[in-house]
Amino acid sequence: MIMNKRITGIFVVLVIELSPWLCSNLFSQTTGDPFTGMAAVTNRITVDEQSVLERFVHDNFLFRKEIYSQLSWSREAPGSSNVYSRQSAGFEAYKKFSTKTATVAAFDLQFRLVRRDHFLPVVNDMEGEDRDGFFAEVHNVYFDFYNVLNPFMSDQARGSNVGRFNFRAGRFYVPFGLNLQTDTHGTLLQLSNDRNFGFERDWCAGFWGSLTPDIDYNISYLLGSGYDISFDGQDGLLSGRLSLGSRYLNEFGMEGGISFMSGERIFRHTTMRTLSSMQERDEHETVDTIRGGLDGRYSHIVPGGTMSVSTELSAGSDEQADIFSQLYQVDYLNRSRKWGVATQYRRFWQDSESDPADSSLFGEFTWYFRNDIGNTTLHWVKLNVEDQIEQQEGARDVIVSVQYYRYW
Amino acid sequence: MSLFRYNTTVTGKEYFMQKAFCFALLLNLIWQVSGAHAAVGCTLSNPSQDLKYLFPEMSTYREDVKALDQMADGRELFQKLKERLGSDLDPVYETYETPYTVYTIFKGDNVIGYVHGVNVPGEGGVIQIFASVNPQTGAMSRFFFQRLESTVAKLLKKKEFLSQFNGLTLADFYKHDYFSKVEPASTEDKVAGIKNPIPSGQNDSDYRSTLRGVRKNLILLDMFVYKQKDEPFYKRAQEVLAEKKKEAVKPLEKKQ
Numbered sequence: 256m257i258m259n260k261r262i263t264g265i266f267v268v269l270v271i272e273l274s275p276w277l278c279s280n281l282f283s284q285t286t287g288d289p290f291t292g293m294a295a296v297t298n299r300i301t302v303d304e305q306s307v308l309e310r311f312v313h314d315n316f317l318f319r320k321e322i323y324s325q326l327s328w329s330r331e332a333p334g335s336s337n338v339y340s341r342q343s344a345g346f347e348a349y350k351k352f353s354t355k356t357a358t359v360a361a362f363d364l365q366f367r368l369v370r371r372d373h374f375l376p377v378v379n380d381m382e383g384e385d386r387d388g389f390f391a392e393v394h395n396v397y398f399d400f401y402n403v404l405n406p407f408m409s410d411q412a413r414g415s416n417v418g419r420f421n422f423r424a425g426r427f428y429v430p431f432g433l434n435l436q437t438d439t440h441g442t443l444l445q446l447s448n449d450r451n452f453g454f455e456r457d458w459c460a461g462f463w464g465s466l467t468p469d470i471d472y473n474i475s476y477l478l479g480s481g482y483d484i485s486f487d488g489q490d491g492l493l494s495g496r497l498s499l500g501s502r503y504l505n506e507f508g509m510e511g512g513i514s515f516m517s518g519e520r521i522f523r524h525t526t527m528r529t530l531s532s533m534q535e536r537d538e539h540e541t542v543d544t545i546r547g548g549l550d551g552r553y554s555h556i557v558p559g560g561t562m563s564v565s566t567e568l569s570a571g572s573d574e575q576a577d578i579f580s581q582l583y584q585v586d587y588l589n590r591s592r593k594w595g596v597a598t599q600y601r602r603f604w605q606d607s608e609s610d611p612a613d614s615s616l617f618g619e620f621t622w623y624f625r626n627d628i629g630n631t632t633l634h635w636v637k638l639n640v641e642d643q644i645e646q647q648e649g650a651r652d653v654i655v656s657v658q659y660y661r662y663w
Numbered sequence: 664m665s666l667f668r669y670n671t672t673v674t675g676k677e678y679f680m681q682k683a684f685c686f687a688l689l690l691n692l693i694w695q696v697s698g699a700h701a702a703v704g705c706t707l708s709n710p711s712q713d714l715k716y717l718f719p720e721m722s723t724y725r726e727d728v729k730a731l732d733q734m735a736d737g738r739e740l741f742q743k744l745k746e747r748l749g750s751d752l753d754p755v756y757e758t759y760e761t762p763y764t765v766y767t768i769f770k771g772d773n774v775i776g777y778v779h780g781v782n783v784p785g786e787g788g789v790i791q792i793f794a795s796v797n798p799q800t801g802a803m804s805r806f807f808f809q810r811l812e813s814t815v816a817k818l819l820k821k822k823e824f825l826s827q828f829n830g831l832t833l834a835d836f837y838k839h840d841y842f843s844k845v846e847p848a849s850t851e852d853k854v855a856g857i858k859n860p861i862p863s864g865q866n867d868s869d870y871r872s873t874l875r876g877v878r879k880n881l882i883l884l885d886m887f888v889y890k891q892k893d894e895p896f897y898k899r900a901q902e903v904l905a906e907k908k909k910e911a912v913k914p915l916e917k918k919q
Contacts (some may be wrong), residue, residue: 417713501708
């Protein structure tokens with residue numbers, strides 16, 4: 256036994272000592288091509304024995320669950336109502352529909368059941384003001400129809416117009432500014448539309464696609480009623496947007512565009528309703544609206560991670576009152592994708608006799624448990640501080656928010 | 664009036680209990696949904712323009728989402744991917760739950776190509792690699808970076824570098840495993856023939872990540888589209904390497 260162990264030991268030492276020689280000997284040998292005459296195997300086509308329902312939920316069907324918990328503390332709110340609680344659970348279902356040779360449509364539904372207590376006017380929940388307690392919310396519900404003119408085109412014409420004439424209908428992001436290409440569904444920091452129009456999503460229908468290889472377009476009709484489908488005599492809004500094609504994002508890290516919106520929306524969604532001079536006005540009245548906007552975002556590698564700088568500028572009027580809205584944001588995401596910081600300054604100015612502007616400065620830190628590329632699985636904790644620098648109505652406040660979010 | 668606001672008339676505790684029950688019921692329903700699916704990852708940000716650029720003669724295209732975590736043999740395929748890649752998968756950039764999209768490009772009713780993309784971790788962040796392949800042979804016809812967070816991005820995006828991958832197949836990568844160890848000078852090793860655009864002395868890890876990304880892309884395409892048609896080459900390469908190792912150890916055993 257002892258001899259056997261010794262021999263084994265000597266053998267192991269020899270192998271270790273001689274391994275460099277072994278490798279060089281092994282690698283220096285010249286042999287024939289061992290792959291000569293080999294071929295790939297022919298496709299083994301498998302027959303799908305799934306029912307129609309199984310096919311529906313497995314074939315291009317995406318389902319994600321979501322939980323969201325937020326606590327916000329206000330320096331100014333009185334007594335026990337200075338802590339706002341927002342808890343929710345929800346899901347997103349997304350389905351694409353294809354024929355044998357083309358993907359022709361998609362459907363998206365994003366839903367949350369939310370519980371709110373002691374509402375505070377936090378920037379990420381402006382819709383929640385009159386939703387104390389439980390509320391079932393539909394965030395997105397829309398259909399996309401791709402290449403809708405294909406049935407009327409030859410194969411050649413289909414090829415040259417692919418991606419040009421897509422149609423979307425339902426409730427989704429207002430196609431103004433960066434929001435169409437930015438997912439703010441779970442984030443605390445938001446873009447300008449909510450403050451600018453009184454809603455960041457509306458009921459819309461319109462065409463979108465690539466105008467040229469460099470320019471994308473979106474032209475939509477919006478109901479102008481915000482969350483609810485309401486017809487209060489408003490004409491609705493016509494919106495148009497031209498934006499840089501994705502090539503600019505991929506090659507230069509640049510996104511941007513110009514937007515235009517004009518028409519009528521319902522008064523209760525305007526920022527004017529918060530002004531005391533407007534309190535007596537009927538909330539069902541309509542408001543003439545006009546806006547022009549310019550936006551951009553630039554992302555670049557910096558030591559240790561990626562930094563992006565965003566801006567949204569918009570000018571126009573609600574009735575006779577001129578409006579100017581500005582937003583500037585800087586984000587840094589560490590290369591590990593484990594943590595990030597962001598800061599945002601936003602200002603909304605409206606021509607009025609008294610305090611004409613709201614402005615805030617935000618600071619935010621995020622720790623990511625999961626942060627997939629493409630937002631496929633998200634899991635984070637955020638700490639956000641808002642310092643209100645100017646207020647149109649009420650006292651300036653400091654609001655501190657902590658958020659737990661999971662999307663999987 | 665909101666479309667979704669409840670119009671109950673009960674109040675107080677009863678009201679709260681009703682709502683809490685609905686909430687719990689909904690949570691339960693959500694959690695019960697089998698086969699959780701993912702939001703779309705690894706997609707072209709503007710498929711119509713990108714595909715038209717790759718296939719100017721195309722008429723239509725179809726998107727098919729492929730998620731390993733939805734496939735009956737998903738775990739097995741994930742393990743196979745790791746083995747065939749020859750390295751561990753990154754826990755942030757290359758998770759089991761990451762969904763992929765295969766684009767099938769048509770001219771009339773005929774398939775003229777497949778396009779598929781993957782993420783791999785690079786030195787400065789994500790590297791997103793899309794490859795188009797010949798539908799019959801699976802050979803690469805083109806490849807491009809959709810995202811390349813790298814300090815050497817300009818060098819890697821040069822046409823002279825990208826064009827070297829044209830015509831490569833997954834089988835070439837599997838053969839490379841053998842040739843690079845046994846016959847480094849072999850002209851049969853097409854992968855070894857690719858010229859690194861990063862000057863020697865500089866950090867070329869993003870070049871190596873690119874090679875890894877292309878290989879990963881072809882492995883997944885082989886699984887999703889071709890039912891692993893290049894598997895014999897992988898097995899052959901592994902067999903021959905194992906034989907060579909055995910042969911090299913034999914003289915030592917005799918000496919013992």
